[in-house]
Amino acid sequence: MATYGYARVSSIDQNLQVQTEALKSAGCEIVRAERASxxxxxxxxxxxxxxxxxxxxxxxxxxxxxxLARSVADLSAIVALLEERGAKLRILNAALDTGTPTGRAFLQMLGVFSEFETAIRRERQMEGIASAKAENVYKGRKRSVKRDEVVRLHSEGMRPSDIAKALRVARASVYRALAEARQNGT
Known part of the structure; x- marks a missing residue:
């Protein structure tokens, strides 16, 4: 019977140290950590x-x-897998342990609220983007390819897939750049 810790952050600029230290303090013999959504x-x-x-x-x-999870579906699948294996889940900040019926019920409620919070955050983000677009402030992410370079290579007879390899971009980016160039008459 071992205790394993799992730590996760979403982005490169976030720090895993606080989570890993808390997990070790909670008695985790092995702590696995990653940067992922x-x-x-x-x-x-x-x-x-x-x-x-x-x-x-x-x-x-x-x-x-x-x-661990941001959706009820993922949470349910993880908990079902743990139950199938005879393992349990402990969540430190909620003092929750799925080894008890109360813990399992509370976990389901937390999962619903977590998914709701994610949906609300996404909705606010989309509203902010729409507002920024309406004010011509939103520019989106930077282009991964220079349209002029794509057009030049294509006019020299290079195929889109070869252009994509040469510029180290997705082929779809090349096609999009060519379509924009045609649309703008360049």
């Missing part, structure tokens, strides 16, 4: 590794629920 289990190899490794009697510990 929490909106899905995909692209989170450290979490998948832990979930594969957990056995009966083991405990997975996270500092906060949103470090």
């Amino acid at each position: 929490g909106t899905s289990r995909k692209g989170r190899p450290e979490l998948e590794s832990l979930l594969e490794f957990l056995r009966a009697g083991d405990t997975l510990v996270v500092t906060k629920l949103d470090r």
